[in-house]
Structures are given as C-alpha cells and as structure tokens.
Amino acid sequence: MKIGIVIVAAGRGERAGAPHEGPKQYRRIGGEPVIRHTLRAFLTWEKAGPVVVVIHPDDESLFASAVHGLAKADRIIITHGGATRQQSVFEGLRTLSTTDATHVMIHDAARPFIDHPLLERIEALLGAGHVAVLPALAVTDTLKRAGENGIVQETVPRAGLYAAQTPQSFALTAIRSAHEKAAAARRSDFTDDAAIAEWAGLAVTLAEGAADNIKLTIRRDIAMADEKLSRQNALPDVRTGNGYDVHQLVSGDGVTLCGVFIPHDQSLSGHSDADVALHALTDALLATCGAGDIGDHFPPSDPQWKGAASRIFLAHAAEIVRQRGGVITNADISLIAEAPKIAPHRETMCQNLSEILGISRDRCSVKATTNEKIGFIGRREGIAAIATATVVYGVLA
Ligand SMILES: Nc1ccn([C@@H]2O[C@H](COP(=O)(O)OP(=O)(O)OP(=O)(O)O)[C@@H](O)[C@H]2O)c(=O)n1
Ligand SMILES: C[C@](O)(CO)[C@H](O)COP(=O)(O)O
Numbered sequence: 001m002k003i004g005i006v007i008v009a010a011g012r013g014e015r016a017g018a019p020h021e022g023p024k025q026y027r028r029i030g031g032e033p034v035i036r037h038t039l040r041a042f043l044t045w046e047k048a049g050p051v052v053v054v055i056h057p058d059d060e061s062l063f064a065s066a067v068h069g070l071a072k073a074d075r076i077i078i079t080h081g082g083a084t085r086q087q088s089v090f091e092g093l094r095t096l097s098t099t100d101a102t103h104v105m106i107h108d109a110a111r112p113f114i115d116h117p118l119l120e121r122i123e124a125l126l127g128a129g130h131v132a133v134l135p136a137l138a139v140t141d142t143l144k145r146a147g148e149n150g151i152v153q154e155t156v157p158r159a160g161l162y163a164a165q166t167p168q169s170f171a172l173t174a175i176r177s178a179h180e181k182a183a184a185a186r187r188s189d190f191t192d193d194a195a196i197a198e199w200a201g202l203a204v205t206l207a208e209g210a211a212d213n214i215k216l217t218i219r220r221d222i223a224m225a226d227e228k229l230s231r232q233n234a235l236p237d238v239r240t241g242n243g244y245d246v247h248q249l250v251s252g253d254g255v256t257l258c259g260v261f262i263p264h265d266q267s268l269s270g271h272s273d274a275d276v277a278l279h280a281l282t283d284a285l286l287a288t289c290g291a292g293d294i295g296d297h298f299p300p301s302d303p304q305w306k307g308a309a310s311r312i313f314l315a316h317a318a319e320i321v322r323q324r325g326g327v328i329t330n331a332d333i334s335l336i337a338e339a340p341k342i343a344p345h346r347e348t349m350c351q352n353l354s355e356i357l358g359i360s361r362d363r364c365s366v367k368a369t370t371n372e373k374i375g376f377i378g379r380r381e382g383i384a385a386i387a388t389a390t391v392v393y394g395v396l397a
Contacts, residue, residue: 001127002049004101004172005042006092009035009063009109010056010081017219024216025109026062030229033066034216037112037229042105043072045119050099053109054081054092086190090179097176104175105167106193112225113212114167121207122169132202133169134194135209136162165209168193174202237393239326241287243280246384255383257335257342258349258366259311259356264340268383271300275310277333277366280387281353282310284331285317288391289324311356318357321391328359330390335368337383342368 013024021027025035035053042048055063057080067073079095081088089106096104103126107114118135125133143156175193178200182190190196194204216222249255252267258277268274282294291297298305298313321328331353335342342349346366353364371377377384 001103002101003047003103003105003123003126003169004049004096004099005051005167006089006096006104006106007035007038007042007051007053007109008081008085008088008092008106009059010054010088011085011110012056013110015217016222022062023056023059024222026059026066027222029112029216029222029226030233033062034112034222034225035063035109036066036070038107038109038114039067039070039073039076041112041114041116041119042107043070043075045116047119047123049101050077050096051075052077052079052092052095054079054088054095056081084188085192086179086182086188086196089193090183093172093176093179096172101172103169104172105169106175107167108215110216111166111213112216113210113214115210115212118207118210118213119167122167125205125207126169126171130203130205131171131174132194132197132204133207134162134204135165135167135207135213137165137209137211138162162206163209164192164194165213165215166192168197170197170202178202233394236395238329239288239391239393241284241389241391243283243285243287243293243387243389244384245276245279245283246382247274247276247279248382249380255340256310257337257345257383257385258333259309259352260345260348262340262342262345266339266380272298272305272308272310272313276383277335277349277385277387278310278314278356280385281331281333281389282313282317284387284389285314285321285328285391288389289321289326289393291317291320291324311352314353314356324393325395326391326393327395328357328363328389328391330363330365330388331357331359332365332388333367334386335366335383336371336377336385337368338370338373338378338380342366 009025016024026033122133139158139161144152145154146152178196182196247268247270249266250269254263255268256273256275349366350364354361376382
C-alpha cells in the first residue's frame with residue numbers, strides 16, 4: 001500500500017469574506033499561512049507517499065511563498081484546480097494516478113489541525129482492506145430544521161448523524177472511477193468525496209475524526225485558529241539536553257578541562273584535546289534541538305580534528321542552537337575526577353564557558369567530585385563529565 005495525498009487548495013474562500021486578504025488557505029495563523037501548517041502535517045508523516053497540491057492558477061506565487069523553506073516541500077507536485085471542490089479533487093486524482101500511489105487521502109488545505117494519530121487510524125482501516133474511509137465525529141448538538149423565516153420547523157433526531165471531516169481516504173482506482181462516473185453523469189453537486197463514493201456504490205467506513213480537525217470556513221474560524229496557535233506559541237519552549245563523556249588517563253604532563261590546561265602527571269587520551277567536559281556540554285546542547293551528537297559533526301576519523309581545541313566543537317554546537325532559534329539560558333558541567341584538583345580552576349572554567357557560549361557568567365556552572373577511589377575513575381584510569389544545557393527556543397522568532 002502506498003498512500004498518496006491530495007490537498008485541495010484552489011477555493012476562493014468566499015464565506016471567509018475580506019477578499020482583499022486573499023484566499024483563506026494563505027492567511028496567517030500562528031504566524032504562518034494556513035496551508036503551511038496543513039502541508040507540514042503530511043510532509044512529516046513518514047507513511048505519506050507522493051503529495052499533490054491542487055491550487056488555483058492565480059495563486060502560484062502565494063503558494064510558492066507559503067511553502068518557501070518548508071522541509072520536504074520539494075516532494076510536492078502542483079496541479080491546477082477547477083471551479084468546484086469536486087473538480088479540484090478530480091484534477092488531483094488524475095495527477096496522483098501518474099505516480100505509484102495505490103491509495104489516496106484527500107484533504108482540505110483549510111483543515112490545518114490535522115494530526116498524525118488521525119492519519120494512523122485511517123491508514124489502519126485502509127490497510128485492513130476498507131475501500132473508502134471517512135473520518136467523522138458523531139453530532140453532539142441537538143439539530144433543528146428551520147425555514148427561511150427563521151422559524152424552527154422540526155427537531156431532527158441526531159442518532160446516527162456524523163459531521164464529515166477530511167482526509168477522506170480511498171483505494172485510488174476506486175475513487176478515481178467514482179469521480180469519472182460522476183463527471184460523465186454531469187453530477188457536480190457533491191460537497192465531499194465520500195458522497196461521490198456512496199453515490200457510486202462504494203462502502204464508506206467511518207473512522208473516529210478529531211475534534212481539533214476543524215475546517216476554517218468563516219472569518220471567525222480563522223481568528224480563533226490564530227488565537228489558539230498564538231497562545232501555544234506564547235508558551236515558553238524550554239528544552240534541556242544532557243551529555244556524558246569519558247576519556248582515558250595515560251601518563252603525561254597535564255589535562256585540558258573546560259578549556260583550562262592543568263599541569264598533572266597524567267594526560268587524557270583522545271583524538272582532539274580530549275576535553276571531556278566540553279565534549280559532554282557539546283552533546284547536551286545538540287540534544288536540545290535533535291541535532292545528533294558530537295561524533296556526527298566532528299567524526300574522530302576526520303584528521304582535521306586531531307589535537308583540535310574542543311572549544312571549536314562547543315562553539316559550533318552553540319551556533320547550531322542559535323540558528324534554530326535557541327537562546328542558551330544555562331550550562332552546567334559536573335566533572336568526576338580523582339585528580340587533579342578542579343576547585344582552583346573552576347572560576348576560569350566558568351568564564352571560558354561564558355565566553356564560548358556568549359552567555360553571562362551566572363548562567364555557567366562547573367562542579368567537581370571525586371569517585372571516592374572507587375571504579376575506573378577512583379583508580380585514576382579516566383575522567384568523566386556530565387553536562388546539562390537549558391535552551392529556550394522560539395523567543396526571538
Ligand atoms: N474550487 C474549489 C473549491 C474548494 N477547494 C478547496 O476545498 C477545501 C474545502 O472547501 P471550502 O471550505 O468550501 O473552501 P472554499 O471553496 O474556498 O470556500 P467557500 O465555499 O467559502 O468559497 C478548501 O481547502 C478549498 O481550497 C478547491 O480546491 N477548489
Ligand atoms: C469535504 C468537507 O470538508 C467535509 O466536511 C466539506 O464538505 C467541504 O467543504 P464545504 O464547506 O462543505 O463546501
């Protein structure tokens with residue numbers, strides 16, 4: 001099973017009003033265009049195959065700037081839509097049929113809160129052989145039918161009634177031929193693909209929808225979505241990372257710890273200057289943004305790092321953190337060493353951290369303990385370091 005995605009984004013959003021603000025799928029919520037949120041959800045879902053986006057011919061440049069810099073956006077196949085949602089979906093299906101997709105999830109660009117658990121529920125049903133899957137929520141309000149005069153005519157029993165969502169998902173050939181049949185029958189009044197599937201005689205299976213997966217339809221929906229995301233974005237994104245490193249002690253004339261050379265009757269062995277403390281802190285910083293570890297950035301197999309000062313590694317990690325929008329708020333290192341004595345050098349070590357990381361001295365801490373003569377550290381066979389970094393992301397965005 002290969003699941004292709006069709007995202008329809010060719011509508012004009014008339015019910016959202018304010019045409020001078022552009023189509024609703026390009027308006028900004030939480031600082032980004034609606035469609036960027038929608039696309040990110042699919043592009044980051046590892047089971048997604050080809051992604052077709054159906055846009056209006058007038059929106060080429062709006063679309064290009066909406067996806068600019070979005071990870072994996074180069075996978076998107078763009079096609080042009082028609083005058084109705086039905087026609088736009090049909091165009092998307094035609095385009096998707098040129099790929100190796102066997103199934104399709106058809107989604108509204110105007111539903112930016114789609115989440116992976118819902119995609120997984122649908123995928124499980126498709127995988128179990130259901131030809132058409134409709135995410136929907138049971139209606140919970142009491143339903144009334146009213147005349148144009150605003151007078152209620154009846155209360156409609158809500159038992160068995162569901163509000164349809166997207167992505168409505170199908171075996172690709174089945175939904176494509178249902179659309180072809182509808183076009184041949186000149187039926188252009190379907191508001192969703194499940195309705196076309198039902199009309200064509202396909203069995204449509206319900207999947208539990210998601211309360212957050214609303215369609216932005218009127219202006220208020222967009223304002224509420226913006227408020228919701230802005231509230232989320234306002235929460236501090238505080239992350240901590242930890243790092244651990246150990247290097248062997250061999251006979252020598254001193255060790256470098258936190259950038260300070262301490263004369264000693266042993267040295268730390270390693271490819272670089274073997275500054276175990278800065279290595280642990282480098283890993284801790286990288287861990288706050290999922291950027292791998294020190295070995296990924298400075299492989300020991302690379303001769304250019306032979307004898308290198310480890311402050312280079314730490315400065316590089318700090319730069320990665322900054323590029324990803326992080327502000328380093330604390331750096332804490334615990335050294336575990338039987339000897340040499342660390343205490344006389346702690347202040348210089350903290351000042352080194354402060355200078356390399358570009359943060360104030362009071363945000364840096366170096367502590368040391370012996371290992372009570374126990375184990376490899378106690379036997380002076382090695383020195384270990386544990387580091388914790390605290391970084392706040394997004395505050396400068
Ligand atoms: N000709 C159309 C009409 C709609 N859509 C897309 O279908 C989704 C759901 O449709 P809807 O909310 O009705 O969007 P609009 O048609 O844009 O809104 P309106 O009906 O208010 O004009 C939206 O992502 C919309 O861009 C589309 O691709 N092509
Ligand atoms: C497909 C759909 O999102 C399912 O709820 C919806 O039917 C499309 O939009 P419309 O507002 O009904 O035109």
